[in-house]
Amino acid sequence: MPELLNKRIYIIFGIMLVFAVIYIVRLFSLQVTDDFYKRSADENALRYITEHPVRGLIYDRNDSLLVYNEPVYDLMVVPHELREFDTADMCRLLEIDKETLLKRIERARSYSPRLPSTFEQQMSKEDFAYLQEKLYQFPGFFVQSRTLRYYPEPIAAHVLGYVGEVNNDVLENDAYYQLGDYIGISGIEKTYEPELRGVKGKRIVLVDVHNREKGRYRNGEEDVMAIPGQPLWSTLDLSLQKYGEELMRNKRGSIVAIEPSTGEILCIVSSPGYDPNLLVGKNRSRNYANLINDNVNKPIYNRALQAMYPPGSTFKLINGLIAQQEGVLDQNTVYPCPGGYQIGSHTIGCHHGGATNLVSAVQVSCNTYFCKAFYNIISNKKKYPTIQEGYQAWKDHVNRMGFGVTFDTDLPFENKGIIPSVDYFDRIYHGRWNGNSVVSMGIGQGEAATTPLQMANSIAIIANRGYYIKPHIIKAIGSKDIPNDRFNDVIESGINEAHFDPIIRGMVAAVEAGTGRQAIIPGIKVAGKTGTAQNPHGKDHSVFVCFAPAEDPKIAIFVLVENGGWGGSVAAPIASLVVEKYLKGEIGRTDLEKRILELKP
C-alpha cells in the first residue's frame, strides 16, 4: 500500500466527519436552540377551540322562563392557516360573492392572523350539516356552535335587554372577549354580563394537514371545561308584566310596580315597546336600525328609567311629609284656600272650596295648601336665615328619597331626573329669589323632573312609612335560594314614621271619596293619589300612584300615560287593574278592563 493512499483514508474520514459535525450542529440549532419550530408545529397541528358556555337563563319570580337559549352554528376562520381553496365553492355554500369573501378574510386578518374570527354567523342546522361534510377542503375554517337568546313571551324587552357582538372598544380593553363574541348590551344582559356569560372553556384538538380533527391533545389534559352562565331569578312577575304591557298597548307611558317591603320590581313597562325576539339572530342589526330610527314611537327608549316627567300632584305627598319633618305644619294645620295661591299678580288656581287640613288637602289635592307648605319649608327664616339654606334643606330631603339622583340599581341607563340646585336658581334669579319664585315645585310643576322609577320608589317609601330598599330587578343568582345581596340595605328616608299617617289617610280618602275614585277595588283598601303632569307640548299626562292593601302594602305602583288627560281618567284605572291582578290573581272589573284595553288616547 503506497504511503499516499494511507494518508488519503484519513482525509476521507476527516471530510466525512466534518460533514457529520456540520449536520449535528445544524440539528442542534434546529431542535434545541431554536423554539420557532416548536411553536410552528403547535400552530400546525393544534387547534384551540373555544367552548362557549351556555348563557345563563332568566326566570321570573315564580320560576317561569323569561329567556332561554337555542343552538346556532358559526363558521370560524384562522387566516394564518388558510391554504388555497376553491373560493367559488365556498361562495356557493354561503351564498355570498367573492368580494365579500375576501373582505371577510381581510377583516379577520386585521383582527388577528392566528386567532379564530367569525366568518359566517348563525348558520342553520341544515347548512351546518352540509358544510361539515366539505370542511376538510377548506383548511383554516372550522365550525363552532353557540347559542342565541330566545324569549318565550315577547315581553319585558327593555328590562331583559339584548346581547350583541362585542365592539372594538371592548375588544381592546377586555382580554376575555374575542372578535365575534357576544356581550350584554342593555338591561339585565348588560348588568349581569359577568354572571350570565359564564366562563369560556378551551378544547385543544389535533388536526392533520387537511384540517381534519384527529383527536384530543394529550387526552384532553390541557382542556378547560366551559363553565355555564348562572341562571338569574328576576323580581318580575311574568303574568303581571304581560298584563301591564297589554294595558299600555296603544298608549305611551310607563308602569312601575314595586313590592315595598323588598324593593323588588314586580312589573316595569315602557310603552311602546318591542318584541325582544327582534334583536336576536341574523336580522338583529336590521331590526335594531328599524327600532332606533322610529322617532315617533321610540320603542328602544326605556321610559320607566329614562323619561323625565314633571311629577305633578303626586309630589304633594312628598312635600306634605317634608313639611311635617321640618316642623312647619302638623296634621292639624289648616290653611284657608281662597281658590288659588296668589303670587303677586299671578294665581295658581285650585278647584275645590274651603280650608283644608293636611289629610283633606291630600284627598282633594289642594294646590294652595301645598304651595303654602312648600313656601313655609324653604322660607323658614327661624331655621334657615337665607332662601338658599332653606331650599337646600328641602333639596336634601327629596334627594334622600331618591329624586334627582340615581339608585345605582341593576338596570342600566338610569336617568337621575332634575331637582335644580341652589346655584341654578341663584343664576337664573341673579341671587335674588324667595319662596314664591320656585313655589310651583310644591305641587310638582316647575323645574323638577322625575322618572317613573323614582316616583314608584317614593310610593314604596310611603307604603313602608319611612324607608325603602333600592328598587331592583334580580332577586337571586345561581340558585333561587341564593339571594342577590346587592340590595339588602334598608335606606331611611329621613321622615319620621308618624308623619306618614296623615298622608296615607289622605291617600285612602282620595281613592274612596276624592280624585282617585277610579282606583277603587272591591275588597281592597287602596291608598292612592292622582296627578296631572302639565305638558307644555300637548294634552296633560295622566298620572296615578297608589299602594295596596293600605294596611299591609304588597304593591306600590306608579302609572303615567302620556297625553292621557287628568290622573283619574286613564292612569288610575290602569294602576288599580294591575294591583287587582297582582293581589287577586284575576280581574273582577271586566268592563273597566275592556274600556282601558280599547282606549287609545
Add this chain to the structure above:
Amino acid sequence: MFIENRQKISKGFDVQLIILYIIFVMIGWFSIFSSSYDPVAFNGIFNLDTPYGRQLVWIGTSILIAIVILFLDSRIFQNYAYHIYLTCLILLILVLFVGTEISGAKAWIKIGPFSLQPSEFMKMATALALAKFLNEGKTGSEKRNTWLLCFVIILIPVLVIMLQKDTGSALVYASFIVLFYREGMSGRFFIWGAFIAVIAIVTLYLNELYAVGLLVIIFLIYILANKNARRNIRKPLVVLGIGIAFVFMVNVIYENVFEPHQKQRIDSLLGKTSDPKGIDFNLNQSKIAIGSGGFAGKGFLKGTQTKFNFVPEQSTDFIFCSIGEEWGFLGSLAIVSLFVYLVFRIIWLAEKHRNPFVRYYGYGIAGIFFFHFLINIGMTIGLVPIIGIPLPFISYGGSSLWAFTTMLFVFINLNDA
C-alpha cells in the same frame, strides 16, 4: 473502535455490520409505523394495506436475501461482476420501454402488486463492475485510460437513469469519487471539481458579474504570485477564457437541463425565492417536524407533524422527520453517528482486506451509503436541495431495502473470504 484480531476478519462474518443492519432496519420499521399509524384503522401490524405492514414483508424477504447471499461462494460476485452489471443495465433500459411512472420518474417495473426499481440495484452492480475492472486494470497500461473506462462504466447507467427523469438516483453515482480518490486519482482533479462547483453556485446565487469578478481576482493573484505564469501568460489566459465562457454557460445549462421543479428546489435552497406556502412548504414542514422534537423528542407515536401528514413523503424520503420529531436531538445524533460508524466500519474493513477487489467494492458502497445519508438527511434540514433518494435501510420501500441489503451483505460475504 476498530480493534480486533486479524483472525476474525478471515473467519466469520463481521458481527458489527450485521448488528448495525438489524438496528437500522428496526429503527426504520418503527419510524414507518409511527408515521403511518392510525389508531382508528389499526388492526394489527400485519395489515398489508399499511406501509408498516408491507414493510414487514420487505424486511422478511430482505433477511432471506441476506441469508442466501451469506451462503453463496464469495467468488461468484467477483467472477460474475460484469454479468450482474449487464443484467441490471438491461433491466434498467427495459424500464424505459415497459416502466411505470411514479411521481414524475419512469423508473419502475410492475410485477403483479409489486413495483421494482432497477436503478436501486444498479448502484451495487456498478460498484461490483468497477471493482472488477479496477482489479483487472493494473496491467501497467496507462492510468488515464483506466479512469476514462471507469467513467464509461458509471456514465452508461447514469444516462439511462437521467432518461427516466430520476435525477436523484443519477446523482448517487457521483459518490464513486470516494473510491477514485482512495485509488489514487489526482487531488488536482477534485480541486478543479470543487472550483467549478463554487463558480457555478456563485453564478446562480449572485450573478455572472460576481462569478467573472471572482475568476479575474483569482487569475490576478495567480499571475502575481507565480513568476513562471507571468513569463508564459498564454496558458492561464486560456484557462481564464474557458472559465468565463463556463460562467455564461451555467445559466444556459441551468435553464435547459433542469426540470422546473428542480430549479425551484435549488432556488429555494439558495434563498432566491421564499414562498412558505408553496415551493418551500415541504422543506418548511420538514424543518418544523424535526425542530419541534426538541432535545429528547416527543416520544414514540406522539409526533403531531409526521403523523398528520404535514410532512410530505413522510415514510419514504422524509422518514428522518419522524425520527427527529419523536426522538429529538438525541435520536438524530444517534442516526448520524450510526451512519458514520457504518461507513467508517466498511472503509476500515475494506482497507484491511488483502483482496483489492473487496477494497474497491467496499469503498464504492461506502461512498454510496454516505452519499445517501448526506443528501437524504441534508434535504430534511435544509442543507441540500430536495432530492428524492431514500435513507438506506430506514426509508419505506421494497426495492431500496432489497438493494441496500444485497449491497451490504455482498460486502459482508466478500469480507469474510
